[in-house]
Amino acid sequence: MTLTTSSSYRIRAALILSVLVVLLFGAVQAGEIYRHVDDQGNVTYSDEPPEKDTKPMELAPLPEVSIPSPERPSNRQNTQEEDTEKTQEREDYERVEIVEPEHESAFWHGGGMVTIRARTEPELIQGHSYQLEFDGERGDTNSSGTFSLNNVDRGTHTVVVHVLDSSGQVITSSDATRFTLHRPSRLN
Structure with a gap:
C-alpha cells in the first residue's frame, strides 16, 4: 500500500x-x-517539572462513567411443538455451558487465536455432537466440545454452543457468551 x-x-x-x-x-x-x-x-x-519554577497544568477532572452489567442473554429455544423423543433427549442434558472463554472476559492475542471449550452435564451422548455458533453464524461440529478459531478480528464477539442429535437437529443450546479480543490494529 x-x-x-x-x-x-x-x-x-x-x-x-x-x-x-x-x-x-x-x-x-x-x-x-x-x-x-x-x-x-x-x-x-x-510528571516531573523540567524547571524549578514550573507550575503543574490545570486539568479538568475526568468524567466518571458507570456501566451497568448486562444480563446474560439466553439462547435456549423451547417450542411447544417438540415431539416426545426430542423432549426426552433434551431432558438428558442438565446443562450445556461454555467454560472457555469466560462470559464478559477480555484478553489479548496478537494472532487472533481463540479457543472455545464447551461441556454438557451429563457427558455428550454417543451420536450427538457440539456445533459452534460464532457471531450469529453456525460453523464447525465435533464431539469434543473444543473449537480453535484463527485470525479472529479484534473486538467483542458472541459464541453459543448447540448440542445436535444424530440427524443434525438442535436439542439444546448454551447461553450466549460474550468476550472481547484485543490485538494490534491493522493500521499499525
Whole structure:
C-alpha cells in the first residue's frame, strides 16, 4: 500500500495524539502533569517539572462513567411443538455451558487465536455432537466440545454452543457468551 505524504502525516499525527492522550490520562492518575516548550518550540509533557519554577497544568477532572452489567442473554429455544423423543433427549442434558472463554472476559492475542471449550452435564451422548455458533453464524461440529478459531478480528464477539442429535437437529443450546479480543490494529 502506498501512502501519500498527507496520509502519512495524518496517520503519524493520529498515532502521536493517541500516545499523548494515553500518557496524559495515565499521568493524571499518577499525579500532576507539566507542560514545557523548549527553545526550538518542541512541546513535552512530563510528571516531573523540567524547571524549578514550573507550575503543574490545570486539568479538568475526568468524567466518571458507570456501566451497568448486562444480563446474560439466553439462547435456549423451547417450542411447544417438540415431539416426545426430542423432549426426552433434551431432558438428558442438565446443562450445556461454555467454560472457555469466560462470559464478559477480555484478553489479548496478537494472532487472533481463540479457543472455545464447551461441556454438557451429563457427558455428550454417543451420536450427538457440539456445533459452534460464532457471531450469529453456525460453523464447525465435533464431539469434543473444543473449537480453535484463527485470525479472529479484534473486538467483542458472541459464541453459543448447540448440542445436535444424530440427524443434525438442535436439542439444546448454551447461553450466549460474550468476550472481547484485543490485538494490534491493522493500521499499525
